[in-house]
Amino acid sequence: MDNLPALPDHEALDCRLPARQMVPVVVASPHSGSFYPPAFLDQAAVPLAALRRAEDAFVDDLFSAAPTLGMPFLAARFPRSYVDANREPYELDPGMFEGPLPRALNHRTTRVAAGLGMIPRVAASGEAIYRGRVPSETIEQRLETCWRPYHTALSLLVERTYSTFGGALLIDAHSMPSSASNIGSRDRDSRVDIVLGDNHGESCAPELVACAETWFRARGLRVLRNQPYAGGFTTQCYGRPSLARHALQIEINRALYMDEARHERLPTIGVFTKLITGFLQEAGSQALEILLPQRLAAE
Numbered sequence: 001m002d003n004l005p006a007l008p009d010h011e012a013l014d015c016r017l018p019a020r021q022m023v024p025v026v027v028a029s030p031h032s033g034s035f036y037p038p039a040f041l042d043q044a045a046v047p048l049a050a051l052r053r054a055e056d057a058f059v060d061d062l063f064s065a066a067p068t069l070g071m072p073f074l075a076a077r078f079p080r081s082y083v084d085a086n087r088e089p090y091e092l093d094p095g096m097f098e099g100p101l102p103r104a105l106n107h108r109t110t111r112v113a114a115g116l117g118m119i120p121r122v123a124a125s126g127e128a129i130y131r132g133r134v135p136s137e138t139i140e141q142r143l144e145t146c147w148r149p150y151h152t153a154l155s156l157l158v159e160r161t162y163s164t165f166g167g168a169l170l171i172d173a174h175s176m177p178s179s180a181s182n183i184g185s186r187d188r189d190s191r192v193d194i195v196l197g198d199n200h201g202e203s204c205a206p207e208l209v210a211c212a213e214t215w216f217r218a219r220g221l222r223v224l225r226n227q228p229y230a231g232g233f234t235t236q237c238y239g240r241p242s243l244a245r246h247a248l249q250i251e252i253n254r255a256l257y258m259d260e261a262r263h264e265r266l267p268t269i270g271v272f273t274k275l276i277t278g279f280l281q282e283a284g285s286q287a288l289e290i291l292l293p294q295r296l297a298a299e
Helices: 039-043 047-052 137-165 206-218 233-238 269-298
Strands: 012-015 025-029 073-076 167-175 196-199 223-225 247-253
Touching: 012 025, 012 047, 012 137, 025 137, 025 269, 047 073, 137 167, 137 269, 167 269, 196 206, 206 223, 206 247, 206 269, 233 247
Parallel strands: 025 073, 025 167, 167 247, 196 223
Antiparallel strands: 012 073, 196 247
């Protein structure tokens, strides 16, 4: 652990460390950032309100107890419509840009086809974000100022956790629009409150996923796995159960705690924050119970 470099202190990041890490859990929120650079807004063809609909608004508030529970917490300050940290670095639509493009460009993904690459082409409404083509040098500039600092910090937090405990669980915290979960339906059984994504069983030990599902269901929440969200770059990159590194994406229905139209907290956010705090306590306990015996068995 002492050989690992120091965590970067970067303006693009909100990194909150516990006084002492007590459990092998790291919490991250890649999409709750809300600082919009003025130059970006000048380029935008849509109003700020349209850009903000892509935010996982207030998710950093919901999970804010993590450091007090002995867990590192990392959040992006930059917004998802500016840089999406849950994408590959060169997962981009070449048609967006003017000028020479990186050779490593990966444009053959369903996310790029939908306009949702590392630099998104469209807002949550489906409207084009930019008035015209974006200079290609923007790619490296945003990677250097946002994407790379975020993943450098996240990688270090995961590796420090692994070094200390012999295993690590990354909780990748997100929110989903109620339109994706039939929250407005009169049929209670069609509503989805929580989606747990483990990359279809590839990124997290099944015992940890089952514990999370059981915990939320016991509190009256409707939970699905991997539908419609199985996880993005983060779960695919950091979830290596065979190497004792686990990643679990959690999507929370926004209508449970916020007014989506007004982009404001609902009075229920306090109760729901307490519920998420309880879940983090449970996740920490389960990670200790499940991961540490695996470490001892391997030694």
